[in-house]
Amino acid sequence: MSHHPHFFLPGATKRMEALSDGVFAIAATLLVLEIKVPELEKGFTQKELLHEMGKILPSLIAFVFSFLNILVFWVNHDAINKVITRYDTKTTYLNLVFLLFISLIPFTTSFISRYHESLIAITCYGVVLFFCSAVAAVMYHHLAFRSNLFMQAVTMKSRKKIWKQVVTGSVFFAIAIACGLITVYITIFIYALTPISFMFLPQLDFDSAEEEKLKLQS
Amino acid sequence: MSHHPHFFLPGATKRMEALSDGVFAIAATLLVLEIKVPELEKGFTQKELLHEMGKILPSLIAFVFSFLNILVFWVNHDAINKVITRYDTKTTYLNLVFLLFISLIPFTTSFISRYHESLIAITCYGVVLFFCSAVAAVMYHHLAFRSNLFMQAVTMKSRKKIWKQVVTGSVFFAIAIACGLITVYITIFIYALTPISFMFLPQLDFDSAEEEKLKLQS
Amino acid sequence: MSHHPHFFLPGATKRMEALSDGVFAIAATLLVLEIKVPELEKGFTQKELLHEMGKILPSLIAFVFSFLNILVFWVNHDAINKVITRYDTKTTYLNLVFLLFISLIPFTTSFISRYHESLIAITCYGVVLFFCSAVAAVMYHHLAFRSNLFMQAVTMKSRKKIWKQVVTGSVFFAIAIACGLITVYITIFIYALTPISFMFLPQLDFDSAEEEKLKLQS
Amino acid sequence: MSHHPHFFLPGATKRMEALSDGVFAIAATLLVLEIKVPELEKGFTQKELLHEMGKILPSLIAFVFSFLNILVFWVNHDAINKVITRYDTKTTYLNLVFLLFISLIPFTTSFISRYHESLIAITCYGVVLFFCSAVAAVMYHHLAFRSNLFMQAVTMKSRKKIWKQVVTGSVFFAIAIACGLITVYITIFIYALTPISFMFLPQLDFDSAEEEKLKLQS
Numbered sequence: 001m002s003h004h005p006h007f008f009l010p011g012a013t014k015r016m017e018a019l020s021d022g023v024f025a026i027a028a029t030l031l032v033l034e035i036k037v038p039e040l041e042k043g044f045t046q047k048e049l050l051h052e053m054g055k056i057l058p059s060l061i062a063f064v065f066s067f068l069n070i071l072v073f074w075v076n077h078d079a080i081n082k083v084i085t086r087y088d089t090k091t092t093y094l095n096l097v098f099l100l101f102i103s104l105i106p107f108t109t110s111f112i113s114r115y116h117e118s119l120i121a122i123t124c125y126g127v128v129l130f131f132c133s134a135v136a137a138v139m140y141h142h143l144a145f146r147s148n149l150f151m152q153a154v155t156m157k158s159r160k161k162i163w164k165q166v167v168t169g170s171v172f173f174a175i176a177i178a179c180g181l182i183t184v185y186i187t188i189f190i191y192a193l194t195p196i197s198f199m200f201l202p203q204l205d206f207d208s209a210e211e212e213k214l215k216l217q218s
Numbered sequence: 219m220s221h222h223p224h225f226f227l228p229g230a231t232k233r234m235e236a237l238s239d240g241v242f243a244i245a246a247t248l249l250v251l252e253i254k255v256p257e258l259e260k261g262f263t264q265k266e267l268l269h270e271m272g273k274i275l276p277s278l279i280a281f282v283f284s285f286l287n288i289l290v291f292w293v294n295h296d297a298i299n300k301v302i303t304r305y306d307t308k309t310t311y312l313n314l315v316f317l318l319f320i321s322l323i324p325f326t327t328s329f330i331s332r333y334h335e336s337l338i339a340i341t342c343y344g345v346v347l348f349f350c351s352a353v354a355a356v357m358y359h360h361l362a363f364r365s366n367l368f369m370q371a372v373t374m375k376s377r378k379k380i381w382k383q384v385v386t387g388s389v390f391f392a393i394a395i396a397c398g399l400i401t402v403y404i405t406i407f408i409y410a411l412t413p414i415s416f417m418f419l420p421q422l423d424f425d426s427a428e429e430e431k432l433k434l435q436s
Numbered sequence: 437m438s439h440h441p442h443f444f445l446p447g448a449t450k451r452m453e454a455l456s457d458g459v460f461a462i463a464a465t466l467l468v469l470e471i472k473v474p475e476l477e478k479g480f481t482q483k484e485l486l487h488e489m490g491k492i493l494p495s496l497i498a499f500v501f502s503f504l505n506i507l508v509f510w511v512n513h514d515a516i517n518k519v520i521t522r523y524d525t526k527t528t529y530l531n532l533v534f535l536l537f538i539s540l541i542p543f544t545t546s547f548i549s550r551y552h553e554s555l556i557a558i559t560c561y562g563v564v565l566f567f568c569s570a571v572a573a574v575m576y577h578h579l580a581f582r583s584n585l586f587m588q589a590v591t592m593k594s595r596k597k598i599w600k601q602v603v604t605g606s607v608f609f610a611i612a613i614a615c616g617l618i619t620v621y622i623t624i625f626i627y628a629l630t631p632i633s634f635m636f637l638p639q640l641d642f643d644s645a646e647e648e649k650l651k652l653q654s
Numbered sequence: 655m656s657h658h659p660h661f662f663l664p665g666a667t668k669r670m671e672a673l674s675d676g677v678f679a680i681a682a683t684l685l686v687l688e689i690k691v692p693e694l695e696k697g698f699t700q701k702e703l704l705h706e707m708g709k710i711l712p713s714l715i716a717f718v719f720s721f722l723n724i725l726v727f728w729v730n731h732d733a734i735n736k737v738i739t740r741y742d743t744k745t746t747y748l749n750l751v752f753l754l755f756i757s758l759i760p761f762t763t764s765f766i767s768r769y770h771e772s773l774i775a776i777t778c779y780g781v782v783l784f785f786c787s788a789v790a791a792v793m794y795h796h797l798a799f800r801s802n803l804f805m806q807a808v809t810m811k812s813r814k815k816i817w818k819q820v821v822t823g824s825v826f827f828a829i830a831i832a833c834g835l836i837t838v839y840i841t842i843f844i845y846a847l848t849p850i851s852f853m854f855l856p857q858l859d860f861d862s863a864e865e866e867k868l869k870l871q872s
């Protein structure tokens with residue numbers, strides 16, 4: 001099949017998508033296991049319980065934040081997969097390494113929930129997010145510019161526009177980690193902003209002429 | 219593609235469905251981890267074990283109840299997804315927020331199992347269910363009335379009928395939470411009834427003429 | 437759509453299958469969390485570790501046994517789903533109740549691992565398996581005889597043959613539970629045999645004439 | 655349907671793939687639960703935390719290693735499934751046993767993380783990997799040579815080439831386990847190399863003439 005690189009094989013990316021969806025869904029849903037129900041002795045008052053509940057607030061914030069991060073990565077993963085025709089070996093292994101870092105997020109979330117004032121925990125959390133976005137960037141670069149796995153109809157202009165944003169995301173995470181040496185508040189601030197910036201990636205545009213051809217073929 | 223909003227793209231909603239199915243299935247199955255096997259010292263009698271088993275009854279009831287709640291949400295999610303042509307950005311993010319609340323259910327279930335007589339636990343449990351149904355309502359409203367993502371053949375009459383029931387569900391959860399201030403028994407009673415009411419949502423009807431066109435196209 | 441009960445809607449059962457596959461896969465894979473790594477103090481000898489490992493043998497046997505049970509249920513679930521055209525409301529809710537019992541298996545497995553000599557644990561384990569097979573039987577009966585959801589080409593003869601075996605499975609589990617009152621060894625013996633008997637269910641046969649029609653339609 | 659063994663049934667392998675993907679994804683993602691956040695009393699210094707973090711390094715290495723192993727098995731599972739037309743009973747049950755061993759990997763990973771210098775733990779870890787590859791080898795042999803489930807276009811030459819590598823993998827794991835009796839360092843070294851060797855399996859080639867026929871049919 002490697003002799004027909006532009007040949008459109010419907011469903012060729014389906015199982016990799018299924019595996020990725022599985023890892024995304026599990027990583028996101030496992031996060032909830034880190035929110036521990038407070039343990040109180042018999043005879044507790046509602047006030048004591050409320051007070052104990054206050055202590056799980058950092059876990060809850062970390063849960064919401066990590067959940068959204070994972071799913072924003074998913075949204076972009078989905079957007080890219082919709083315009084590729086198949087996976088080559090390099091993309092396959094890059095995607096697996098990407099999933100490895102995604103599945104580390106429940107650990108760093110648990111870590112940051114427990115030590116939310118510690119620079120080490122905050123750094124670890126960012127390092128995993130940085131690797132997620134960096135591996136995603138390498139994968140995107142390979143797909144959009146080095147290989148011919150993107151549908152031909154995708155315009156070079158939109159490929160470049162997204163490439164800029166993907167790189168910006170990784171750079172932001174790197175800056176955020178570095179800022180930790182000065183003050184963790186900037187770090188947390190950048191962590192919070194970066195996924196939001198990823199939420200509004202420009203769409204990949206199709207060249208109308210090419211798109212017509214595609215429709216005729218199918 | 220955004221220029222052809224009515225264009226039917228088979229499989230356009232498939233990956234979001236796969237991710238959602240993953241989160242639903244994991245959230246439902248993780249619930250079982252909250253039912254803890256009793257720990258007894260060696261030399262226990264069968265009677266002692268039976269007595270200890272009695273203590274896990276609240277966990278078991280909470281498990282059954284949450285499992286059914288999650289799956290009733292799934293049934294309705296599935297019904298809606300069958301008549302939409304694709305996800306736009308707004309629906310995508312609404313769905314992700316919806317999934318976030320669904321994946322919180324194992325935590326509130328664990329909470330209610332441990333403190334089944336506490337008003338705080340019962341309120342937390344209801345708040346998460348309320349947000350699930352409220353976000354679902356916002357999503358439904360956007361899909362059925364604001365966007366053109368529903369298949370055109372779906373009649374306006376049936377769209378409105380379901381809208382009423384979706385809103386009723388959210389209102390019921392809100393009333394149930396408020397009732398907790400008077401007595402938790404009404405709260406629990408309404409919690410138990412609401413998913414049952416959701417089980418028998420009217421079906422979305424297709425306009426026969428439009429349906430014919432759809433069949434001819436495909 | 438309810439006006440065309442025999443109308444073949446490709447993919448109509450797909451999402452229910454996806455949800456079911458998710459629950460089956462998670463229930464089966466969560467089982468491994470019940471096998472606990474032994475905890476030894478520093479300075480332990482290899483012999484001590486080996487001795488501690490021996491203690492996890494019941495967990496390991498329970499794991500293998502439950503894993504196979506879950507997957508044998510899956511094989512039969514898959515076989516039935518291949519010949520049905522769509523899910524009606526009754527089948528949908530029966531399937532959800534079926535999944536509820538499947539997802540209880542990790543709990544009863546954990547229970548039987550911890551108290552493998554206790555009649556209560558062995559009974560609980562069997563009761564959940566009994567309900568899995570009983571709900572499956574009710575679902576099968578509805579699909580094969582009461583509704584018109586089976587593909588018409590499936591012969592009545594093969595429908596009846598499988599019905600007999602499905603009922604036999606449930607009856608066997610019921611007998612096994614009852615035997616526990618005399619001796620648990622017979623119970624365990626029947627537990628072990630029943631899934632094996634389910635492994636070799638006769639296949640649903642297609643009427644050749646009807647099958648031809650089906651091929652022409654698609 | 656058993657009368658038309660070469661008949662191409664699109665989607666016939668889909669549910670087994672979905673179940674397998676689920677088990678692979680869950681087994682890989684559950685691994686992260688074995689990396690435990692260190693527990694420190696209040697008033698700890700950053701240096702103490704860093705020191706405690708050092709102790710989770712073996713868990714982290716075990717995580718990365720097992721994650722890659724599981725996903726390399728997935729890549730090969732996917733490659734084989736792409737060229738088979740359907741599952742027969744034997745392949746189905748072989749695949750289920752294969753998944754059973756895959757789902758044991760989180761346990762052996764947990765075991766090796768806790769006792770990373772123990773010969774018993776290292777042996778257990780290898781035994782599970784050996785069984786994964788051995789069952790996969792039996793399954794491959796059945797598919798490629800005994801049954802007619804492979805697409806006919808797959809050349810016998812490439813079937814044999816892959817068979818050699820599949821067997822080599824199992825033999826390597828067996829040798830690695832045996833080496834543990836001399837020194838565990840060789841064992842670990844072979845464990846690390848084997849998945850890498852699996853990463854570059856030769857592709858199954860299609861006979862061009864047969865491939866043409868296939869295209870015409872679809």
